[in-house]
Amino acid sequence: MGQLVVNGLALGSIYALVALGLLLIFNTVQIVNFAQGQLLMLGAFIGISGAVTHELPVAIAWIVTMAAMALIGIVFMVLVYFPLRGRPPFLVILTTIAMGIVLENLALIIWGPLPVSLPSPVRGAPLRFAGVVISMHQLFIFATLAAILLLQFLLLTKTRFGILMQATAQDLHTARLVGIPVNRTIAVAFAFGAMLSGVAGLLVAPIFLAEPTMGGSLGLKGFVVSVIGGFGNLPGAVLGGLFLGLIETFGARYISSNFRDAYAFIVMIAVLVAWPRGLFGEKSSEKV
Amino acid sequence: MKHPIPLVLCAAVTLLLPAATHDGYIIQLLNISILNAIVVLGLNFATGWTGQINFGQAAFYGLGAYTTAIATKAGLPWITTPVLSALVVLVASLALGLPTLRLRTYYLAMTTIGFGEIVRLIIVHWEPVTGGTSGLRAIPGISVFGFGPQGQIQHYYLLVAALALAAFIGTRIRKSSLGRAMIATKDSEIAAEQSGVDTTRTKLLAFMIGAVYAGLAGCLYASSIRFISPDSFSGVQAILLMTMLIVGGMGSIIGCIIGAVALTILPEALRFLGQWYLVLYGLGVIAVIALAPGGLASIASVIRLRQAGGR
Numbered sequence: 001m002g003q004l005v006v007n008g009l010a011l012g013s014i015y016a017l018v019a020l021g022l023l024l025i026f027n028t029v030q031i032v033n034f035a036q037g038q039l040l041m042l043g044a045f046i047g048i049s050g051a052v053t054h055e056l057p058v059a060i061a062w063i064v065t066m067a068a069m070a071l072i073g074i075v076f077m078v079l080v081y082f083p084l085r086g087r088p089p090f091l092v093i094l095t096t097i098a099m100g101i102v103l104e105n106l107a108l109i110i111w112g113p114l115p116v117s118l119p120s121p122v123r124g125a126p127l128r129f130a131g132v133v134i135s136m137h138q139l140f141i142f143a144t145l146a147a148i149l150l151l152q153f154l155l156l157t158k159t160r161f162g163i164l165m166q167a168t169a170q171d172l173h174t175a176r177l178v179g180i181p182v183n184r185t186i187a188v189a190f191a192f193g194a195m196l197s198g199v200a201g202l203l204v205a206p207i208f209l210a211e212p213t214m215g216g217s218l219g220l221k222g223f224v225v226s227v228i229g230g231f232g233n234l235p236g237a238v239l240g241g242l243f244l245g246l247i248e249t250f251g252a253r254y255i256s257s258n259f260r261d262a263y264a265f266i267v268m269i270a271v272l273v274a275w276p277r278g279l280f281g282e283k284s285s286e287k288v
Numbered sequence: 289m290k291h292p293i294p295l296v297l298c299a300a301v302t303l304l305l306p307a308a309t310h311d312g313y314i315i316q317l318l319n320i321s322i323l324n325a326i327v328v329l330g331l332n333f334a335t336g337w338t339g340q341i342n343f344g345q346a347a348f349y350g351l352g353a354y355t356t357a358i359a360t361k362a363g364l365p366w367i368t369t370p371v372l373s374a375l376v377v378l379v380a381s382l383a384l385g386l387p388t389l390r391l392r393t394y395y396l397a398m399t400t401i402g403f404g405e406i407v408r409l410i411i412v413h414w415e416p417v418t419g420g421t422s423g424l425r426a427i428p429g430i431s432v433f434g435f436g437p438q439g440q441i442q443h444y445y446l447l448v449a450a451l452a453l454a455a456f457i458g459t460r461i462r463k464s465s466l467g468r469a470m471i472a473t474k475d476s477e478i479a480a481e482q483s484g485v486d487t488t489r490t491k492l493l494a495f496m497i498g499a500v501y502a503g504l505a506g507c508l509y510a511s512s513i514r515f516i517s518p519d520s521f522s523g524v525q526a527i528l529l530m531t532m533l534i535v536g537g538m539g540s541i542i543g544c545i546i547g548a549v550a551l552t553i554l555p556e557a558l559r560f561l562g563q564w565y566l567v568l569y570g571l572g573v574i575a576v577i578a579l580a581p582g583g584l585a586s587i588a589s590v591i592r593l594r595q596a597g598g599r
Contacts, residue, residue, distance in 0.1 A: 266402075
């Protein structure tokens with residue numbers, strides 16, 4: 001029971017990280033990136049290339065991955081978002097999905113279809129108390145989520161950049177008129193958003209193995225979390241992630257593990273029907 | 289008839305195509321592309337005309353196919369299967385559409401993806417009935433009181449007739465008051481409501497008509513291809529169907545057919561590209577959406593405009 005809670009929270013923290021990456025992009029350009037899972041997969045594989053193939057120390061591989069992901073985020077923005085600026089969100093959903101297909105198949109070409117493992121950056125014996133085992137990697141996941149949550153909160157509320165982002169989200173044209181460097185702000189949001197999913201990938205790869213097709217389902221979980229927590233809501237994303245991790249772990253144990261991936265969608269549809277703005281409220285300038 | 293010559297030409301090519309090839313594989317591929325075209329025509333009601341994103345179409349396709357396969361394998365006469373398939377997808381689309389069609393774009397995209405995934409998981413794990421991941425084989429063929437098409441070429445003509453009927457009904461619906469309500473809903477829900485259009489009802493009807501198209505196409509798929517597996521109706525397939533609609537041209541019946549046929553045949557023709565095909569495919573979809581929002585159908589009309597000297 002206690003063990004299920006720990007495992008569920010660790011899984012949920014990963015989902016929360018994916019949702020935080022989505023949120024950063026959503027809060028700036030009001031766009032949901034349906035390729036976030038594939039960005040996560042790229043993060044995992046770049047980490048593996050560094051740490052396993054080129055035998056870099058894991059910490060260095062992490063830094064290299066994050067830098068690469070920031071760059072990939074910007075390229076992603078140029079290819080997928082810029083050509084469609086001001087067009088209906090419906091079309092942007094499709095371009096991000098198409099980009100997801102591109103990334104997944106590029107990864108298959110580069111790294112092959114076989115699952116690979118990435119070592120954890122932390123070592124040491126797992127903690128045990130009251131029959132519950134917490135691995136060092138799980139602790140590291142919790143710590144990373146807490147640190148990123150704190151950083152992102154400060155970034156969004158206390159810095160000049162956070163204000164620029166909000167202004168851009170509320171009204172892109174007015175923001176540009178009053179002299180806000182809109183393009184730069186959006187680029188930073190995409191770079192950070194991709195970096196966050198890269199981190200989620202680096203954290204996932206030591207638990208589950210990394211494979212090119214891993215992104216699809218993890219990306220979708222990220223949206224489910226965003227829906228449960230309310231799109232653009234920072235604490236909502238984290239609580240929603242932890243909640244979904246627990247639901248999946250307990251559902252797989254007590255109901256049926258075959259339908260593991262269905263619980264997320266059932267919960268999401270239930271939440272949408274009952275609370276269309278998510279359990280914790282949506283933070284967005286309504287666009288009807 | 290606005291364009292009699294191209295239309296007659298298209299019809300002639302369609303009818304003579306089987307004479308040009310004796311390759312069963314190519315005819316089979318054409319048959320699947322026609323079935324996909326019917327499903328995409330269905331998707332066009334909700335997405336192309338009414339403006340509602342829908343990633344559940346592959347699941348409705350699958351529900352129709354599995355209903356037919358299970359019913360005929362259990363010994364029911366074939367003639368009952370179109371009715372059964374239509375009923376199953378009607379109930380499913382009502383159950384999905386009623387609570388969710390009020391939702392905005394992203395949420396609707398997600399709930400329909402979720403619906404498709406739940407249907408897929410049920411098909412995969414309900415093994416005694418659905419055959420699980422290995423699917424169902426040796427499904428009884430189309431037979432109406434002992435008469436039915438024999439061989440792939442006869443199936444081809446039957447499916448062409450079904451597609452023509454589907455396109456004809458689509459045109460009639462587009463010209464009806466329901467069709468105008470769909471376009472109004474797509475253009476602006478608020479304005480449509482102000483003009484007395486019940487947008488929720490319109491969206492639901494568009495969604496359900498589209499689901500019935502997919503369900504009936506699924507019925508024909510099961511009893512003409514005679515083998516089904518969950519892969520043919522997965523989330524990936526839902527995305528493919530959506531891209532057929534976009535690449536062909538949203539809102540255009542000819543566009544739907546062009547998109548479905550082109551994107552069903554292209555992967556086979558470009559098989560030598562291997563994995564690179566899907567990379568190019570993704571980039572191609574982005575390029576079409578960015579550069580030709582009306583899809584291939586609009587490129588044709590742009591050319592026609594240029595020829596007429598207009599701009």
